[in-house]
Amino acid sequence: MVTPTAVHLQTLVLLCFVVSPSRPVCVDIPSETDAVLGKSMKLTCISCIKRDEIKSKTHVDWYYMPDKEKDTQSNKTHIYKYDVNSAVESDGPFKGRLAWNGSQDLQDVSIRIINVTYNDRGIYECIVYRQFEFDSFKPSVSLTKKIKLTVKAKATGDAAALYSQIMMYVLLVCLTFWLLVEMVYCYRKISKSDEQALDTATNYLAIPSEQKDNPATPVTE
Numbered sequence: 001m002v003t004p005t006a007v008h009l010q011t012l013v014l015l016c017f018v019v020s021p022s023r024p025v026c027v028d029i030p031s032e033t034d035a036v037l038g039k040s041m042k043l044t045c046i047s048c049i050k051r052d053e054i055k056s057k058t059h060v061d062w063y064y065m066p067d068k069e070k071d072t073q074s075n076k077t078h079i080y081k082y083d084v085n086s087a088v089e090s091d092g093p094f095k096g097r098l099a100w101n102g103s104q105d106l107q108d109v110s111i112r113i114i115n116v117t118y119n120d121r122g123i124y125e126c127i128v129y130r131q132f133e134f135d136s137f138k139p140s141v142s143l144t145k146k147i148k149l150t151v152k153a154k155a156t157g158d159a160a161a162l163y164s165q166i167m168m169y170v171l172l173v174c175l176t177f178w179l180l181v182e183m184v185y186c187y188r189k190i191s192k193s194d195e196q197a198l199d200t201a202t203n204y205l206a207i208p209s210e211q212k213d214n215p216a217t218p219v220t221e
Contacts, residue, residue: 045126055133058106063125
């Protein structure tokens with residue numbers, strides 16, 4: 001016979017170690033815009049798919065426009081494309097310095113610039129064209145994002161980001177400690193309850209059988 005303590009312990013173990021599988025969540029976040037000279041820089045471009053069970057074909061184009069003065073017109077240069085599960089760099093100043101940094105499901109279609117130079121300053125344009133495949137028709141959607149990149153000689157610390165990271169770690173530690181305290185409390189409460197039930201059963205078994213069959217009757221005058 002399984003005791004209540006064993007059942008509760010098994011439940012606690014399942015709660016601690018069993019993790020239900022979940023699908024990754026797509027979050028549209030803006031790209032960083034401050035690059036450091038000589039370092040690599042990720043140009044983030046997110047295009048979330050609301051229904052990932054629908055099949056689709058995705059085509060991505062990246063363009064670059066130099067940072068010119070207001071009176072002059074910037075020329076748009078095609079620098080990178082992703083199509084039919086293959087990434088291709090275009091000829092030009094970025095040849096050999098661009099790498100695909102996107103996800104397998106093509107919701108993240110970011111690229112990375114290797115060995116950033118001052119000439120990389122400017123506006124980058126990400127164009128995502130997605131065609132969905134249904135039985136009767138094939139609708140399509142397009143998304144365009146622009147990133148204005150600046151290049152600095154040295155990295156500058158972001159106090160707000162650092163504070164957010166510290167608070168996140170502190171919160172995780174506090175939640176973990178609270179969970180451990182709750183588990184210990186529940187375990188002690190269950191053990192105490194089981195001990196009381198066991199003591200009651202032991203005391204009952206210690207009573208002679210005659211007293212169990214013939215309980216004492218109240219004395220009347």
